[in-house]
Amino acid sequence: MSTLHATRETIKLKPYAAEDRAWLVRQHAELYARDEGFDDSFGPLVESILRDFEAAHDPARERGWIAWDGEARLGSIFCVDGGAREGESLAKLRLFLLLPEARGRGLGQRLLETCMGFARDVGYARMTLWTHESHHAACALYAKNGFSLVSSVPVTSFGVPLVEQHWERAI
Template structure:
């Protein structure tokens, strides 16, 4: 399936789809409340208005005109570090290597533009994603219990140095 999937730059026309995909999947799979979708929308609108074309990028994976996932590389508040954001693979596209392909693309971009490393924020309940991060050299830096999006969660921060 990967051979037929294209990765293209995130565009404003993808915004509503990506907000809806995140909100729907996280509500269904994690029990997130309706505060999550607006957070994703804020992140995406800020990206569209303020991102650095040279050092920040977002990708959408598509097959036959159907969007299947996304990943973003943005500048971290920590100087010379990148931050991975909005990594999503729709359920019907899982198990075919798309997550690895998206992650490889994002990491390759970050290395190529000269970041010293990358950090990401996730939840412990995302076991498959966390396993993928660890397989690719990310190390768990911190975790703490939180209440976010109407749920009790274990928030995690991962980091990789290039």
């Protein structure tokens, strides 16, 4: 089934597997280069994050999901341990990605709900994430789901000037 006709019923969220790594690295590198002008340092960072996840994640408290429509991957989201602050355990949302053809049909909301629900179910008290101000749709989704903007800092990363943002919410 084409992703243009995918529905909530046809899209499956499957656990991340090492076989997904090359696809996820390529999609991040290509999309961020095309849409944000990122240099070639971004792909290796994503690969490093994924390799670390594969080698050392705690499956009881950390998980990644890949959205599939048949044999086609459409996106990803990860929940990892973000440490603790002021006695509260933090979940960190990472590697949230939707292919352009999968956007605007509720899949981002579904991925976010899955990630937050998992974090809540395994006992995290708060969820935190890092993004860029230029990701307008993602930032609107975070705000709609109760995240608050904690900080916004101009930086140069991946070869381009950006505004890094830190968002957080109780779960």
